[in-house]
Every structure is written in structure tokens, then in C-alpha cells.
Amino acid sequence: xxxxxxxxxVPDSGAERNLRSDDSTVDRDSANNVINEMDxxxxxxxxxxREAHGGEVTILTMGPERAAESIRKALSMGPDKAVHVLxxxxxxxxxxxxxxxxxxxxxTLEPDLVIAGAESTDARGQVxxxxxxxxLGAAALTGARKLTVDGATLTIExxxxxxxxxxxxxxxxxxxxxxTINEPRYPSFKGIMxxxxxxxxxxxxxxxxxxxxxxxxxxxxxxxxEHARRPPRQGGTRVNDDGEGGxxxxxxxxxxxxx
Amino acid sequence: xxxxxxxxxxxxxxAVAAMGKRYGHRYFVEKAKSGGHTDELWAEAGxxxxxxxxxxxxxxxxxxxxxxxxxxxxxxxxxGCPLLLLLVSPAIAATIIAKHGTTGQRERFLxxxxxxxxxxxxxxxxxxxxxxxxxxxxVARRDGDDWVxxxxxxxxxxxxxxxxxxxxxxxxxxxxxxLAPALFVVPTDAAGLTKSRLEMxxxxxxxxxxxxxxxxxxxxxxxxxxxxxxGLPALFSGLNPERxxxxxxxxxxxxxxLERASSYxxxxxxxxxxxxxxxxxxxxxxxxxxxxxxARLMVAKAAALYDSGRDLEAGxxxxxxxxxxxxxxxxxxDTAIQAHGGNGMTTEYxxxxxxxxxxxxxxxxxxxxxxxxxxxxxxxxxxxxx
Ligand SMILES: Cc1cc2nc3c(=O)[nH]c(=O)nc-3n(C[C@H](O)[C@H](O)[C@H](O)COP(=O)(O)OP(=O)(O)OC[C@H]3O[C@@H](n4cnc5c(N)ncnc54)[C@H](O)[C@@H]3O)c2cc1C
Numbered sequence: 001x002x003x004x005x006x007x008x009x010v011p012d013s014g015a016e017r018n019l020r021s022d023d024s025t026v027d028r029d030s031a032n033n034v035i036n037e038m039d040x041x042x043x044x045x046x047x048x049x050r051e052a053h054g055g056e057v058t059i060l061t062m063g064p065e066r067a068a069e070s071i072r073k074a075l076s077m078g079p080d081k082a083v084h085v086l087x088x089x090x091x092x093x094x095x096x097x098x099x100x101x102x103x104x105x106x107x108t109l110e111p112d113l114v115i116a117g118a119e120s121t122d123a124r125g126q127v128x129x130x131x132x133x134x135x136l137g138a139a140a141l142t143g144a145r146k147l148t149v150d151g152a153t154l155t156i157e158x159x160x161x162x163x164x165x166x167x168x169x170x171x172x173x174x175x176x177x178x179x180t181i182n183e184p185r186y187p188s189f190k191g192i193m194x195x196x197x198x199x200x201x202x203x204x205x206x207x208x209x210x211x212x213x214x215x216x217x218x219x220x221x222x223x224x225x226e227h228a229r230r231p232p233r234q235g236g237t238r239v240n241d242d243g244e245g246g247x248x249x250x251x252x253x254x255x256x257x258x259x
Numbered sequence: 260x261x262x263x264x265x266x267x268x269x270x271x272x273x274a275v276a277a278m279g280k281r282y283g284h285r286y287f288v289e290k291a292k293s294g295g296h297t298d299e300l301w302a303e304a305g306x307x308x309x310x311x312x313x314x315x316x317x318x319x320x321x322x323x324x325x326x327x328x329x330x331x332x333x334x335x336x337x338x339g340c341p342l343l344l345l346l347v348s349p350a351i352a353a354t355i356i357a358k359h360g361t362t363g364q365r366e367r368f369l370x371x372x373x374x375x376x377x378x379x380x381x382x383x384x385x386x387x388x389x390x391x392x393x394x395x396x397x398v399a400r401r402d403g404d405d406w407v408x409x410x411x412x413x414x415x416x417x418x419x420x421x422x423x424x425x426x427x428x429x430x431x432x433x434x435x436x437x438l439a440p441a442l443f444v445v446p447t448d449a450a451g452l453t454k455s456r457l458e459m460x461x462x463x464x465x466x467x468x469x470x471x472x473x474x475x476x477x478x479x480x481x482x483x484x485x486x487x488x489x490g491l492p493a494l495f496s497g498l499n500p501e502r503x504x505x506x507x508x509x510x511x512x513x514x515x516x517l518e519r520a521s522s523y524x525x526x527x528x529x530x531x532x533x534x535x536x537x538x539x540x541x542x543x544x545x546x547x548x549x550x551x552x553x554a555r556l557m558v559a560k561a562a563a564l565y566d567s568g569r570d571l572e573a574g575x576x577x578x579x580x581x582x583x584x585x586x587x588x589x590x591x592x593d594t595a596i597q598a599h600g601g602n603g604m605t606t607e608y609x610x611x612x613x614x615x616x617x618x619x620x621x622x623x624x625x626x627x628x629x630x631x632x633x634x635x636x637x638x639x640x641x642x643x644x645x
Contacts, residue, residue, distance in 0.1 A: 069266070072266065072270075192271055193322070193323075195267075
């Protein structure tokens with residue numbers, strides 16, 4: 001089975017993150033850039049499938065030069081090779097344009113299965129896997145907490161607010177996964193040392209036959225009009241227990257519609 | 260000299276830190292207090308190749324150096340799991356066997372050390388020979404093809420966890436009649452070997468033992484190297500790796516303590532604002548942080564010198580790193596306790612649990628006084644007083 005895993009480099013969600021004041025894109029310069037957390041689960045799922053069914057796992061990343069660090073990190077977990085779509089003109093691309101570029105790259109790879117994280121910690125749109133499936137004419141199995149493969153038949157448990165749905169499709173398909181699906185492995189020392197020898201192919205927009213005008217700020221279907229920092233946390237309500245503490249706590253919970 | 264991390268070393272650091280954090284100090288303390296061992300952690304680190312980073316790749320290791328092993332020691336300690344046996348099995352035993360063992364010994368022992376399925380502990384210290392190992396009195400005599408070993412060892416870490424112990428004994432040189440050191444791989448369940456646990460005031464899942472060797476018979480191939488001449492160089496080859504990794508572990512422990520203290524003082528408020536705003540609290544922590552970073556730099560230098568084969572310079576740097584690290588770690592833990600107030604002495608906050616370990620670091624594997632002697636003689640050119 002040919003599996004491609006989408007990996008995005010994002011600013012560490014555990015640290016302070018900012019948007020750039022000049023163009024409202026994510027500030028990568030001042031951030032500690034890491035693999036999008038959910039993508040590690042996607043990689044793990046792909047590696048498990050390869051272990052069970054054989055085949056090949058390719059990492060696909062669209063991102064600036066420094067995303068190469070994340071590609072290397074992803075490869076150290078065990079995938080076979082990677083493709084890096086790298087082009088200055090991509091800066092500022094919206095989700096729609098990103099899906100166009102990734103779909104073009106995926107067409108060159110002809111995968112049976114594309115696995116992605118259900119969302120990225122910086123954009124949190126959850127739209128890309130759907131867009132890709134549409135562009136590729138492949139099935140969209142999104143929000144999986146479990147994936148089983150039986151020949152060309154894929155079955156997922158789709159995580160919902162209330163429980164889960166069982167959804168079945170056949171390859172080719174795009175599957176997106178939540179962090180409930182597995183426990184990603186740590187890279188072994190051998191994996192780390194071998195990662196630098198694994199092939200990483202770099203593709204430009206030209207290689208994919210996409211015009212620079214279709215992507216970036218110029219080709220964007222959405223624009224960030226305005227952004228502001230989240231307001232600082234408010235002080236909260238303090239209930240002093242003068243014998244009536246319990247009642248006051250319940251009153252507070254009722255007023256906030258918690259109970 | 261460049262001892263900046265390669266991308267692979269940086270990644271190793273991240274990976275070990277992430278794995279170590281999943282276990283954490285609470286796990287370490289629970290094992291220590293229940294008399295258990297950190298088997299799960301050891302097995303997982305072994306499987307991921309972290310324990311064998313420095314073992315040659317043809318024997319199943321990672322083919323890296325002491326720089327990599329020091330990273331593993333530091334990051335596990337920084338996650339609250341300062342594992343002493345890292346200094347013993349992968350640092351001392353693997354180095355000695357890789358450099359001075361026979362091909363047969365390398366093939367038999369290194370793959371297991373590398374993947375963590377085999378621990379080999381190390382016994383040199385005797386009741387009458389600690390700092391002064393010229394006074395070793397454990398003797399091995401030849402009997403046909405076998406060796407028969409008798410003597411007493413003390414403070415030997417991990418004897419209960421390891422099937423094999425590398426014993427430093429002396430053999431009678433046939434030519435001169437003088438006693439020269441030789442190393443033997445001895446099964447810990449060999450007939451004539453008994454052990455008793457030393458009660459130590461260190462919170463650690465790894466224990467120290469008295470080991471009694473009473474006419475313990477081992478086959479000829481238990482001797483490290485082709486003949487007894489391998490003994491002295493083999494013994495010395497283990498010293499630098501041990502000191503460098505001990506220093507790395509001290510630095511990691513200190514980082515752990517300072518991290519805990521920093522987060523505590525920025526949230527604990529006693530006079531209506533975080534106590535970290537009082538310079539009387541922050542400055543001692545800042546001072547300790549500087550000492551720790553300096554020690555850390557020396558660890559990197561020592562490891563880089565060692566890995567590039569500059570053994571003499573590495574010896575000086577390893578001693579200095581070991582000294583600086585144990586002093587910095589003791590200071591950092593003490594300062595972190597002070598910043599925690601009463602909480603600093605509780606088990607829950609997990610700082611005082613480190614006291615015994617860092618304090619022992621000023622004594623073992625080599626005491627601060629012996630390092631000061633070394634520097635006095637070899638750097639300052641003073642005559643030896645002993
Ligand atoms: C936790 C722990 C784990 C250990 N694990 C092992 C192990 O796995 N295997 C092993 O073989 N050993 C082990 N040891 C033993 C350790 O290596 C020795 O304790 C250490 O080498 C010091 O020797 P000693 O205890 O005999 O002290 P001594 O040599 O008796 O020294 C006592 C004091 O006198 C000072 N002193 C001695 N000579 C001089 C001098 N010339 N000038 C100035 N001061 C001097 C020393 O610095 C020290 O402060 C361990 C010890 C500890 C505490």
C-alpha cells in the first residue's frame with residue numbers, strides 16, 4: 001500500500017504564538033517550530049499500516065525552508081521518503097490554494113491512502129482533508145479514532161461529540177485522524193541517524209504546473225482583515241465562606257448556566 | 260573545537276526528553292520507595308537504542324560517542340530519572356569491552372548492553388581501596404584454564420539487577436611477581452559470590468551492595484582481553500566515560516530542580532506577589548543556573564574531546580566537568596529546596612528526594628578532593644602529598 005502522510009510545521013502550541021503585524025500570517029521567526037501534534041498520530045497510523053500490510057510511507061509537506069527540520073524529524077520516526085513543496089510564492093496561501101498545491105503533489109505520488117491530522121494547532125480549520133478528497137476524487141474518511149484496512153476496504157470509527165460513527169470506503173481515500181487513534185512512537189536513535197540518508201524531493205510550483213498567481217496572497221480566497229490578542233484573563237469571582245459559601249457557589253454556577 | 264550539537268544530537272535530546280517526561284520523577288521515587296527498579300524505562304530506552312548510542316554499530320549499537328550517551332544521561336535526569344546504571348553498563352562496561360575485549364566478548368556482551376537486555380555492573384571499590392585503588396586486594400589466580408578470584412568489594416551499584424559484574428582484581432605477573440590489575444566478567448550468581456545490601460540514604464531505585472568473592476571460579480575467557488596486559492589500559496579506558504556521564508547526570512538533575520523551583524516561585528505568593536519577584540529568592544536560583552550552565556558546557560567539551568580521541572585533554576576536562584557538575588547540582592538542589600519553603604522537604608514536590616543523590620555525586624565515582632589533587636598536580640604542577 002502506498003501511503004502519503006501530510007505533515008505541517010507549526011509554532012509550538014505550548015508556547016506563546018503570534019501573528020505577524022505586517023501581513024497577519026503566523027509568526028514563524030520568533031516561534032519554536034514543531035511538527036503539528038496531530039500529524040504525529042497520522043505518521044504513527046501509517047507506520048502501523050506499513051508494518052501490517054507492507055508498502056511505502058511518504059511524508060508530504062508544504063512549507064518554507066525551515067520546514068525541512070520537521071520533515072527530518074518525521075522521517076526519523078520511520079517513513080521511507082519525503083516530498084517538500086517549497087516556493088517563496090506560497091507565502092500567504094489560503095486553505096483552498098494549499099489544497100490545490102497539495103493535491104497536485106499527491107497526484108504525482110499516486111497514493112492509495114492519504115493520512116492527515118484532523119486539524120493543525122495553528123489554523124484549526126479541519127477543512128484541508130475534505131478539500132483534498134474533493135480535488136482528488138477520493139473518499140473522505142475524516143475525524144477517525146480508529147482505522148482498519150482490509151484489502152482495498154477502509155473502515156473508520158469517526159469520532160463525534162456523542163460517540164462515534166462507523167464509516168466505510170474503498171481506496172483511494174483521504175483519512176484524517178484525532179489523537180485518540182494511537183500513541184505515536186518516539187524516534188529511535190537508529191531512526192534519527194537514518195533519517196538524514198532518506199530521500200527528500202523538493203518540488204516548486206513550476207514542477208507542479210501551478211501558476212504563482214493562483215496561490216499566495218494574490219490567489220487567496222480569504223483574507224485576514226483584522227486580528228487582536230486574546231484579552232488577558234479576568235480576575236474571576238471569589239466566594240468567601242461566611243456560612244453561605246455553598247449557596248453562593250451554586251448561585252454562581254446557575255448564573256453561568258453550568259447547572 | 261566545535262561542540263555544537265548536530266541536528267541528530269539535538270533530535271536525540273528531544274526524543275529522550277519526551278520519553279523521560281512520560282515516566283518522570285514520581286515514577287522514579289515510587290520505584291525507589293517500593294524497592295522496585297525502573298525496568299519499564301530501561302527496557303523502553305533500550306529498545307529505542309538510547310542505551311546503546313555509544314556502542315559500535317556492528318554490535319547492534321548506535322555508533323555514536325560519549326556525547327550521545329551524555330545527552331541520554333542528562334535528559335533522563337532532567338526528566339526526574341537520574342539513572343546511575345547508565346554510568347555503569349553503557350558508559351564503563353560497554354567502553355571497556357568495545358575497546359579492550361576480545362572479539363568473542365564483544366559479540367557476546369555488546370548487543371545486549373546496547374538494547375538494554377543485558378546490564379553489566381562494575382566492581383572496583385573495596386573497603387580498604389576507594390580513592391586509592393593501588394591498594395586493591397582482590398586477587399585472581401590461575402588454575403589450569405580457569406581463574407579463581409577472592410576478595411571483597413563495596414558500594415557496588417546494581418548487583419541485584421545485573422547478571423554480570425565486571426570485577427577489577429589483581430593477578431600475579433609471572434615474570435616480575437608484581438601484582439597488576441585485570442578485569443573479569445563474573446556472573447552475579449557464580450558459586451562463591453555473595454552479596455549484602457548496604458542501607459544508603461539516597462532515594463534511588465538502584466542499590467549499592469557489598470560483594471564477597473570467595474574462591475569464585477571463572478573460565479579463562481572471563482578475562483577481559485587476550486591476556487592480563489589488557490588490564491591497566493582497560494581500567495583506565497572506563498574512567499573518562501564514567502566521569503563525563505556522571506557529570507551529565509548531575510547537570511540534568513540540577514536542571515530538573517531549577518525548573519521545578521522556577522515554576523514554584525513564579526506561582527507561590529506569600530506577600531501578595533510571586534516570591535520569585537524577591538531578589539533574595541531569584542538571585543540564588545539565577546546563581547545556581549549559571550553554575551549549572553558552566554558545568555554543562557564543560558561536559559560538552561569533555562565529551563567532544565573524548566569523542567575526537569584527544570584522551571589526555573579529555574581526562575582534564577572530564578575531571579573538571581565532574582567536579583563542576585557535582586558542585587552545581589548540590590547547589591541547585593539545595594537552592595531549589597530553600598525556594599520551596601516547607602514544601603521543599605515534602606515527597607510530593609520531589610526536590611528533597613534528590614538530596615542524597617547529588618550529595619553522593621561529590622564523592623562518587625571520584626571524590627572532589629581527588630579531582631582537586633589531580634588539578635593541583637597536573638595543571639598547577641604541585642608535588643603529590645600522598
Ligand atoms: C552511591 C554510590 C555508588 C557507588 N557505586 C559504585 C560502583 O558501582 N562500583 C564501585 O566500584 N564503586 C562504587 N562506589 C564507590 C565510590 O567509587 C567510592 O566511594 C569513592 O571512590 C570514594 O572512595 P571511598 O568511599 O573509599 O572514600 P575514601 O577513599 O576512604 O576517602 C574518604 C575521604 O577522604 C578523602 N581523601 C582520600 N584521599 C585523599 C587525598 N589524597 N587527598 C585529599 N583527600 C583525600 C576523599 O576525597 C574522601 O572525602 C559508589 C559510591 C557511592 C556513594
